[in-house]
Amino acid sequence: MANHVNITSTGIKKVLRLYNEKQALAEYIWNGFDAKADTIRIDYTHNELGTLESLKVSDNGYGINFSHLKDKFNPFYESEKAMEQRIHLHKSTMHGKNGVGRLTFFTFAHHAEWNTVYEEQGIYKNGSIQVAVGGLNNYESVLINENVKTATTGTTVSFSNIQLSKEAIELSIIPYLQAEFCWFLELNKNRGFSIIINGVPLTYQDNIIDYEEGLIFRYPDSNTVFKVKFIQWKESLHKELSKNYFINHKGQEVYKDYTTLNKKADEYYHSVFIESEFFNEFDFSSSDHDAQVKLYSRTKSSSEYKYLIKKINELLRTKRRPFLKEFSNKLIEKYELEGVLPKFEAEEQSKRHDLVETLKVIYEIQPKLFSGLSIDQKKAFVRLIHVLLNSSDRAQLFHVIEGIIELEAEEREELMGFLAI
Structure with a gap:
């Protein structure tokens, strides 16, 4: 049966024009996890020249119910702004873009076919859906069997006329998928989640710089125990960024939110x-500033939660310090090469040392001050610090920095201590 969706093929490509083949393949994997799959398989073959001859993505999720087919293949996002809105911002489920995300195959193939098995009222059914690049706003659907003798659901999407190479898969796409899914696989490791590529599980250990688990934070007043695992990643987690994941006693994520160190411009x-x-029964919808009395205490305003966040922030600052110290040294080396630092005479080396150490401390406290600057802006910023350091009132430097960017209490204290204010 032919079906027409409510946006033109050109319109779909326009909405999805920022996608590349790496992001598109990731979208099909997310679709599988959104369908409650715990295993995603990517299988491909190639010819002697390395060009892909076949490519398919399979999952063991609940399948695509033909009763809801229009919702799955009828894109309801009508603008780029809507495309960027995340469903369930504070949960890792429903990560994919629903209908429109299924059409991103046009970035690497000319045709896609979904073969799916789903359960409806105790009966297993299977069907096929096809979409071609020339008509992304049209799909052909066929309900093949309304009483399949199986107890396994899932979906396999197969692509044809593929513009990908074996080299692209190995050198570009797989590394991208490692960075895209490392946090998600780690989050669901105890639940057996996996991505398998040509029979080999996708690993991400090479993307880990620091890994510490088994940390125990115990709130003394109620003896509440929090088990904590920390990971520092080598590469960006793409749109996921840096987050705290809150998990119940069953190992299920119930909430997630950005850490206090997210977007600090320090990689x-x-x-x-x-x-x-x-x-288990935490009310994450409440605000930590909510003064209203709750009927039960498991909210962000509870003493246990505030204790936990304080301990997590202390852990992050401790873990981050050697990282920033290393990068502050690299910053000075870079500024030397770029000619950002002023020239000092032999008898002025103490002033140079004072400037360099101050730059390092400021960077370690607030690296955002050093991001996105042109060479001229860097020179102006460094010379301003140099002048203020050698003025009669070094406290002016603190007030200038505080006027540029809002400092947290710990950062203010550290900077004031360094400047001996």
Whole structure:
């Protein structure tokens, strides 16, 4: 049966024009996990020249119910702004873009066919859906069997006329998928989640710089226990960024939110996994500033939660310090090569040392001050610091920095201590 969706093929490509083949393949994997799959398989073959001859993505999720087919293949996002809105911002489920995400295959293939098995009212059914690049706003669907003798659901999407090479898969796409899914696979490791490519599980250990698990934070007043695992990643986690993941006693994520060190402009990519019985019936919808009295205490305003976040922040600052110290040294080396640092005479080396150490401390406290600057802006910023350091009132430097960017309490204290204010 032919079906026409409510946006033109050109319109679909326009909405999805920022996608590339790496992001598109990731989208099919997310679709599988969104369908409650725990295993995604990518299988491909190639010819002697390395060009892919076949490519398919399979999952063991609940399949595509033909009763809801229009919702799955009828894109309801009508603008780029809507495309960027995340469903369930604070949960890792429903990560994919639903209908429109299924059409991203046009970035690497000319045709896609979905073969799916699903359960409806105790009966297993299977069907096929096909879409071609020339008509992304049209899909052909056929319900093949309305009483399949199986108890296994799932979906396989096969692509044809593929513009990908074996080299692209191995050198570009697989590394991208490692960075895209490392945090998600780690989050669901105890639940057996996996991505298998040509029979080999996708690993991400090479993307880990620092890994520490078995940390225990115990709130003394109620003896509440939080089990914590920390990971620092080598590469960006793409749109996921750095987050805290809150997990109940069954090992299921119930909530996630950005860490306090997220978007600090220092390439410190990290994830914190926190497991506790305390999150079994936690009300994450409440604000930590909510003064209203709750009927039960498991909210962000509870003493246990505030204690936990304080301990997590202390852990992150401790873990981040050697990272920033290393990068502050690299910053000075870069500024030397770029000619950003002023020239000092032999008798002025103490002033140079004072400037360099101050730049390092400021970077370690607030690296965002050093991001996105042109060479001229870097020179102006460094010379301003140099002038203020050698003025009669070094406190002016603190006030200038505080006026540029909002400092947290710990950062203010550290900078004031360094400047001996």
